[in-house]
Amino acid sequence: MSGTITSGIKLSLSLLALGVLSGCQSTQNANTAKAEQTSHLSQSVYQVEFDAAQHFAAQTTQLSQAFTDYCANPGDAAELKSAWQQTMQSWMALQGQERGPLDALEQNWNVQFWPDKKNTTGRKMAQLLAKGEVVTAEQLSTQSVTVQGLGALEWLLYDTASNMDSNSNSCQLGVAIASNLHNKAQIIANAWLSNPWAELDKTAWYSEYIALLSNQLEFSMSKLSRPMGNIGHPRPYFSESWRSKTSMQNLKANLIAMKAVYLANGKGLDHLLRERGHADLADRVLGDFDDAIATWPMEDSLFDMLSTRKGYQSVLSQYNKLEELKYLIHEEVAVELKVVIGFNSTDGD
Template sequence: MKKIRLVSAIASTLSLVGCQSTTGTSPAKLESTGHISQNVYEVEFNAAQAFLAQTSELEQSLSDYCASESKDDVPVKQQWHQTMLAWMALQGQERGPSTALEQSWNVQFWPDKKNTTGRKMSVLTKSDQAWSAEDISTQSVTVQGLGALEWLLYDQASTLSSSSNTCETGVAIAENLDNKAQIIAGSWAENPWKSLEFTEWESEYISLLSNQLEYSMKKLSRPLAKIGKPRPYFSESWRSETSLSNLRANLEAMEALYFANGNGLDLLLREQGHAGLADRVAHQFAMALDTWPEDKSLFAALESKEGYRMVLAQYNKLEQLKYLIHEEVAIELGVVIGFNATDGD
């Protein structure tokens, strides 16, 4: 099962990168090194390229929507979702090129505790100004990225289908997003870990995986909140009701990082005599993905006791994965997990 998922993801990534043509820039080239981190670096490089390909398609899809008379929003909504899923492979990272990490808030503003996106987007779209991508890049991060486009496509207050000015604003936001994706993809043209010694790389690698896992867990713990008092509006993509499918993409991306095409953490554990532990981690990934709920709305689930229990069960799967990686794997390899910027917030 996991091999099929990984091969499919790689094939999809290569196809997307090969089809990319709307940015007008030459795609970044993968750096080839003999460093132990090479396979993990390649996973990240391909993820960044795939995200760029999707943002380019999203910009074109939104432009086509605005130019059409029918205003059929199904294709552009589907493309927005595909772009969001591609972002999941890079989301929550605390390790990698600083220029790429710096774009995270511009790409996605979350958590949105006070519906800042809704308030800012309402003001932005009511303005008579003709917004350009450059103008958008100087505004609040809440109106620059994926969340802003989700508001345009799904919120009842959006005038995307009835206002040409709102539509052009959406294209400007999509273009700005594509510009940020270009920066991210370009930043991964070099392997940021190629100078690390073996033990330093082990620590960096486990921290990379651990940080992303903890970020994913917060995407469930925030809306779960206290038992009996959930906060569904804290769900990542509550407007489009795609929060759980986003998390599945997070899991698939972390699994890809763990195996790194046969030369990742799984192999490191086995080479150092920890095959049993490697099997348990691999099994936890496979079990979590194979039993992840399909076509379920996190927002809707939290409105019932049965749904709340279902969501809590998904959180427990991630918590077990965290225990295996953060505790058992790190301890067996003698690694101290690096500081995670999401701690304590």
């Protein structure tokens, strides 16, 4: 493949120079940003969320730079794909949240459009490329969420219709999407500069804390249940990240992140339960987290696993473990803390 790029791409990359500089400044801000310090019961959980938001923003900066570097000198995309995967993994700590700063929650669909039931991302991306227009990050931010975030970048990197190694339009579009994604990530990071729960009383905070965990867990479960469909009739194209075959990696990252929220550096729900004399329940919850993580399948592709009986059974087994974890948190832990958890958008799916 030739390393020569078109003059149009050179111009586009030159115009993006200021944006890259801004990205570097954002990285510096992420490195120096400090979480709000409060004496509120939520402080330890807030710190976990703050760190996750800062990490995600930093990863998007690296991804944006990786796209710019690649398009300036196209070649082996392995490093670029690795940067995308690391960014996707960092997003797993924030994915599925329905609790937290409103400004952050409003960016969820912009960062990731899923589930993509009708391959809307593929169709919209193909249409956008067919226009042959140079699109900036600012222009992209006003278009469909299907062409803005992590899924759109995955399509460019892994779908054969993209031809990023030889299609200069694909490369330029990737630079714009990655830049837009970083802008959204910075909004999320900025939203977490202050503790959104600092004014809640104890009862309200306990309810919010359990709901935070429950919502994320239920979202993760939906990432298995949707593709599994009915027994014998899986829907593998409903899998998250099916093009890159990293669905199972993502889910393991979800679990690790949720365990971190549960522990909250030794001052979270686990500590609260033990402090109240419910060490047995705390051990069961922690044990379920540890067991699910330790026994997580080695396979990376949920799409491939669902194509065989053995793979389907393995996926179902992991889903059942998450269901048990959900029951413990949503029912037993909530009861012990006298918290009532309502329904959310994933219930009944």
